[in-house]
Amino acid sequence: MPEGDHSAFGELNMKLDTEVLIIGGGILGTSVARELSRYRVDTTLVEREVDFGWGSTKASATVVCQGGDCLEFRKEYRNSRFVWDSIPLMEPLCRELDVPFKRIGSLSLIRNNNELVKYQKMKNLADKYLPDLEPHQWIDRDTLRRIEPHLTRDVIGALYDPKPAVTDPVRLSIALAENARENGTNIMLGTEVVSISRGTDSFEVQTTEGLIRTRFIVNAAGVYVDKIAAMVDADEFVVYPVKAWIGVLDKKVGDIIRHVVTARPSRPGELIFVNPTVHGNIFFGIPLQLNKRGDYSSTRRMSQAGFATIRSLVPDVSEKDIINSFAGYIMYRNYELGWHECVVAASRKIPRFINFCIGFPGVSAAPAASKEVIRLLSSEGLQTVEKESFKASGRAIPDFSEASDEEKKKLIQKDSRYGHVVCRCETVTEGEIVEAIKRGATTMDGVKYRTRAGMGRCQGGFCSPRVARILARELNVPEEQVTKKGKTSRLLLYKSKELLEGAVNEPA
Amino acid sequence: MNLHEIDVAVIGSGPAGMAAAVRAKETGAKNVVILERAEELGGLLHQCVHNGFGLFYFHEDLTGPEYAHRFIEKTMDAGVRPMLETMALNISPDREITAVSNKNQFLKFRPESIVLAMGCRERSRGALNIPGTRPAGVFTAGTAQRFINVEGFLPGRQVVILGSGDIGMIMARRLTLEGARVEAVVEVLPYVGGLIRNEVQCLHDFDIPLFLKHTVTNIYGERRVEGVRVAEVDSRMNPIGGTERDIACDTLLLSVGLIPENELSLTAGVELDPVTGGPFVDGARQTTVPGIFAGGNVVHVHDLVDNVTWESEIAGESAARFAMGERIPAWAGIKLKAGRNIRYVVPHTISGNEDVTLYMRVREPEQNVRINVGDIAGKSELIVKPSSMLKIELTSEQLKKLGKNVTEVVIDCQKWGGK
Structure with a gap:
């Protein structure tokens, strides 16, 4: 089945020339691609997965604009600067690209006097560093009970920050990539970088889909950022993969918590949190753990800790309300100290090679940090002449479930497939699924992240056969070739009766 | 119209x-x-x-x-x-x-x-919180049933089924008939979740291994399921260390409740x-x-x-x-209350004037019991299991015995002679 857009090659192992190659199609890579598409620069983005944002981006708690948390974010860290500078950029960016965004504010729970002292310090820092942004407020216990009635009573108050918001980081990555593509960026999905060799004024990048010659490289490879850098000896930094686990609650209890709520059990860095998502679920997470990279499995211990966490913050939650959980990685600069610094730098040894890794919170820092990457590229010698033809706005796939009755009527009148509900838990229609495929979804997960089909309480039990059928039809491939997430992740290995007829082909 | x-x-x-x-x-x-x-x-x-x-x-x-x-x-x-x-x-x-x-x-x-x-x-994998990776090849039994019987596709050839609900056992037989190999049906409880007739006709008749008091503790495979880890559980349903073993498979079906x-x-x-x-x-x-x-x-x-x-x-x-x-x-009417070893009774209330059929399930399997509806009716059973719904029919004549002012009737499952 078609995995991404290989049209630039025509045939496999053709050679492609580009000016800037971005490695990685997560929130950082797509942000740079979109920024760069404002200029007359020949840009190519490669992503090893068959879609955008499938690494750390999809494992985000989806909270952005949380930079007022100055216990972790300090002036001397460039990361803090990027997060702060991104706060006023995030909402306009989401509006421009038609990505859901909701400002909900955050509550840092204060459970004893020690914590109170810490948060006083934090508020002072925030007042000092962020004078232009809306300030924090102290919330007493009674007010807290009124605004978050389901929250644990075991608190003396909270520090309220009005700035934090929630968005959909995967949809934001997709929207950024779509917009970049519309403005001329060449995007190649399912394309993994195998090796990089250096010429005098260019790099030769061998990928699984062919050779790419480029003058500049932006390494935004997420969990593999240091491995890519090491291919050309540009790994002048150390990052540690830290595993995060997030549990998901049913929309049914989606109003049980209204703000981003965080608490610090004992040591710094051991943050636990619960927050609503922009789509009406609740996410909750446990402290991060150092882990072997690439292992996305969750463990029994993680889910037990997760349930204990959510119960400690919101005692009313029942285990039955958990509909899913997932794990992902954050690349930390310095794990031991529990603070956050990022890698946004031109390699000191290798010219025209930019390493770009934020760690936490990558999505929040992306808007400002990607502008910094453009500055770095231009100081490395890239000509950045603005394009007059740049088109800034993007348009989301219609969201039937969120539409008003009038809008629903209009959608159905325009295209009767919007009257055919395929995913009943999230009320996703065939119209939305077909549109998602038209825009580049090639897999079950691709459809899911764009439309939420299969993301509800039955987790695709009902709609997956129907989505698979629509994918096969729209992509014009046999249904057995439909995959969950590209490559060998085929959903259906055989036709009925195929195993009875003797000759059986092993799954590809 | x-x-x-x-x-x-x-x-x-x-x-x-x-x-x-x-x-x-x-x-x-x-x-x-x-x-x-x-x-x-x-x-x-x-x-x-x-x-x-x-x-x-x-x-x-x-x-x-x-x-x-x-x-x-x-x-x-x-x-x-x-x-x-x-x-x-x-x-x-x-x-x-x-x-x-x-x-x-x-x-x-x-x-x-x-x-x-x-x-x-059906309850999904997410609701069960099964640890492990997230590859293709994990289906609820009913979804697999639809793929095979309606859509015409076979999810895989080497299958482990978690849970012994009726659909799971029926799918064990169906997959075997389709030429796939069912490596194991794994049930966390000490008894099967579905009907006895399905245990016999779908599992025993096809020599499909059934592991009671076992569960799946891990799923392997990055893109497609490559295997699962199965372990015995203790009385509190926690896996017992040292009993784990890995079973290679390309598909995991879930039949763990509706x-x-x-x-x-x-x-x-x-x-x-x-x-x-x-x-x-x-x-x-x-x-x-x-x-x-x-x-x-x-x-x-x-x-x-x-x-x-x-x-x-x-x-x-x-x-x-x-x-x-x-x-x-x-x-309005008389409330029916689930008593000893009764998980629930449907309907929740009755008028008391009309013939009515009560549907109920027990909490735990038991032998030689009598289901009592207050003191107006009863039914003896040799064996009761949570998986088999019980039915008691009451006539309006029997209900008259309740008297006018009764607002609640307790339904109990009592051991024979254990009153």
Whole structure:
């Protein structure tokens, strides 16, 4: 089945020339691609997965604009600067690209006097560093009970920050990539970088889909950022993969918590949190753990800790309300100290090679940090002449479930497939699924992240056969070739009766 | 038929919906419609190609599609109007239905009464919190059943099934017949979750290994399932260290419970019983919202289609009576309370004036017991299991013995001579 857009090659192992190659199609890579598409620069983005944002981006708690948390974010860290500078950029960016965004504010729970002292310090820092942004407020216990009635009573108050918001980081990555593509960026999905060799004024990048010659490289490879850098000896930094686990609650209890709520059990860095998502679920997470990279499995211990966490913050939650959980990685600069610094730098040894890794919170820092990457590229010698033809706005796939009755009527009148509900838990229609495929979804997960089909309480039990059928039809491939997430992740290995007829082909 | 003249609207066209609609029509309701989101009537019956349907209702051994076909004919003969590819999105507490369809487009109408017959859904991997990776190849048993029996595809050739619910065991046999190899059926409890007839006919007859008191503790494989880890569990269902072993497979099926599908009921303000997951209903199968009735798996999960049909006929009859102007008093009557070793009793209340059938499940398996309905009736059983629904029929004569002022009757499962 078609995995991404290989049209630039025509045939496999053709050679492609580009000016800037971005490695990685997560929130950082797509942000740079979109920024760069404002200029007359020949840009190519490669992503090893068959879609955008499938690494750390999809494992985000989806909270952005949380930079007022100055216990972790300090002036001397460039990361803090990027997060702060991104706060006023995030909402306009989401509006421009038609990505859901909701400002909900955050509550840092204060459970004893020690914590109170810490948060006083934090508020002072925030007042000092962020004078232009809306300030924090102290919330007493009674007010807290009124605004978050389901929250644990075991608190003396909270520090309220009005700035934090929630968005959909995967949809934001997709929207950024779509917009970049519309403005001329060449995007190649399912394309993994195998090796990089250096010429005098260019790099030769061998990928699984062919050779790419480029003058500049932006390494935004997420969990593999240091491995890519090491291919050309540009790994002048150390990052540690830290595993995060997030549990998901049913929309049914989606109003049980209204703000981003965080608490610090004992040591710094051991943050636990619960927050609503922009789509009406609740996410909750446990402290991060150092882990072997690439292992996305969750463990029994993680889910037990997760349930204990959510119960400690919101005692009313029942285990039955958990509909899913997932794990992902954050690349930390310095794990031991529990603070956050990022890698946004031109390699000191290798010219025209930019390493770009934020760690936490990558999505929040992306808007400002990607502008910094453009500055770095231009100081490395890239000509950045603005394009007059740049088109800034993007348009989301219609969201039937969120539409008003009038809008629903209009959608159905325009295209009767919007009257055919395929995913009943999230009320996703065939119209939305077909549109998602038209825009580049090639897999079950691709459809899911764009439309939420299969993301509800039955987790695709009902709609997956129907989505698979629509994918096969729209992509014009046999249904057995439909995959969950590209490559060998085929959903259906055989036709009925195929195993009875003797000759059986092993799954590809 | 004008949408604004509908007497009874039934949501869902599985065995429950069709039985309710037919009975509503027979009772005298003029305009009866069924809202069905699929392309045809019948619901999940179409994918249940095995036999065992209708043994009690039709006194015949039918397959799911045959059972569906009988009721589709009854539905059409009765003059019920099916609204296919139509999905109800919302029901307001005053019974206004909002629905979409790709034929009739966007609809809003207010029938005189409504029967909820949405059935149930399967518990998913996410709800179980099974550790491990997230590859393709993990399906609920019912989804796999649809792929094989309706869509014509086989998910894989080497299968482990977690949970011994009826669909899981039936799929173990189905997969074996399709040429796949079922490596194990793994059940966390010390007994199977489904009917004994399925344990015998689907597992033992096909030599499929059954591991009781075991669970899946890990899933392997990055893109597609490559194997699972299975371990024995202790009495608190925690895996016992040292008992783990890995089984290579390309597919993991889950048959770990069904959940009544009541999201739509909640939009109407219908109150749900946390034990059954379905609406509280009285003897007439009226929910806590007047004029909204419910029957079948949306109320509580059944193990036999025959009972689904019978129960939904009550809901259909009541809905027709309500639509014709008869006021069915909401929630008056005698409360039925689940006592010793009884998990739940449906209906939740009874009027005390009419013959009634009580449906119930026990909490724990037990032998040589007597189910007592207060002191007015009882039934002896050699063996009771949570997987087998119990049924007790009470006549109005028996109910008279309750006396006038009784407001609650306790249903107990007592050991023989253990009183």
